[in-house]
Amino acid sequence: MNHFLDIHKTDAADLRAMIDQAGAMKKARLGRPRAAPDDTQPLKDRMVALIFEKPSTRTRVSFDVGVRQMGGQTMVLSGNDMQLGHGETIADTARVLSRYVDMIMIRTFDETVLTEMAEYADVPVINGLTDRTHPCQIMADVLTFEEHRGPIAGKKVVWTGDGNNVCSSFLHAAGQFGFDLTFTGPAQFDPKEEFVGFARRKGSTIVIERDPYKAVEGADLVVADTWVSMHDAQSAKERRHNLLRPYQVNAELMRHAKPDALFMHCLPAHREEEATSEVMDGPNSVVFDEAENRLHAQKAIMRWCLGV
Ligand code: CP
Numbered sequence: 001m002n003h004f005l006d007i008h009k010t011d012a013a014d015l016r017a018m019i020d021q022a023g024a025m026k027k028a029r030l031g032r033p034r035a036a037p038d039d040t041q042p043l044k045d046r047m048v049a050l051i052f053e054k055p056s057t058r059t060r061v062s063f064d065v066g067v068r069q070m071g072g073q074t075m076v077l078s079g080n081d082m083q084l085g086h087g088e089t090i091a092d093t094a095r096v097l098s099r100y101v102d103m104i105m106i107r108t109f110d111e112t113v114l115t116e117m118a119e120y121a122d123v124p125v126i127n128g129l130t131d132r133t134h135p136c137q138i139m140a141d142v143l144t145f146e147e148h149r150g151p152i153a154g155k156k157v158v159w160t161g162d163g164n165n166v167c168s169s170f171l172h173a174a175g176q177f178g179f180d181l182t183f184t185g186p187a188q189f190d191p192k193e194e195f196v197g198f199a200r201r202k203g204s205t206i207v208i209e210r211d212p213y214k215a216v217e218g219a220d221l222v223v224a225d226t227w228v229s230m231h232d233a234q235s236a237k238e239r240r241h242n243l244l245r246p247y248q249v250n251a252e253l254m255r256h257a258k259p260d261a262l263f264m265h266c267l268p269a270h271r272e273e274e275a276t277s278e279v280m281d282g283p284n285s286v287v288f289d290e291a292e293n294r295l296h297a298q299k300a301i302m303r304w305c306l307g308v
């Protein structure tokens, strides 16, 4: 069995195989009703726990539907309603859940909750977002890019705004899939050195460029995310907005990228803040393909975790 904790902790060849399998599984069920079972039922008789300590729409629904399409069953648990939220240790929770379920997906705040869960669980644990990373999202994003533009290796991705958890996983993916990434945002929100360093050690060109117009020159993909993440203090909202506003992705900024540059946003979006509706709904936007591909990418991730 394998845990899917982070993109940099997963073998690059395995990541590649997951993307390819996700694409193939997606094609195989084109046009079928959403609840129609896949031809093969690799998760038959398997029970998957989906634990949320933060809100979610995409992660929750895509994991739930994905497990069902592959023949398994799910239970969606709110961290708050569990004893976990009332003092039971993560280790004990992991040991107990391992007696009932075959796999655990958890969305949480602190990274250590995820890693401790993985340490003490006898079943695979999947990272459904932490304050630090969001690997399932970036697997879906790689799949989405390649569906539209072919291999992502060697391409230029530009991350705008806050060097947050989603940006961190993009940097991990740059290293593992062999693309380059330019970060453009205020210095206060630079991505952490450990993520930049990983990508550079793997041979990716990682650039920090304060001028968003210079940054997007030659971009194959421009990415935005919320300026205030779920783990950020709401009290910092105004300050963050003031600092990040120059990095809004709008039609004028997109005109400085390659003419066929894609636009991505993991959603949920705050329209007219980090990106305008003109871009979000424009011809180069693939934001809803990304959302759909969460389903397909995660199905491949779950199969890899269980070795089925
Ligand atoms: N992109 C993403 O993870 O969305 P949710 O917060 O709705 O799960």
Ligand code: NVA
Residues within 6 Å of the ligand: 129, 164, 165, 166, 225, 226, 228, 229, 230, 231, 266, 267, 268
């Ligand atoms: N950076 C965002 C992503 C949401 C899917 C957050 O952590 O809130």
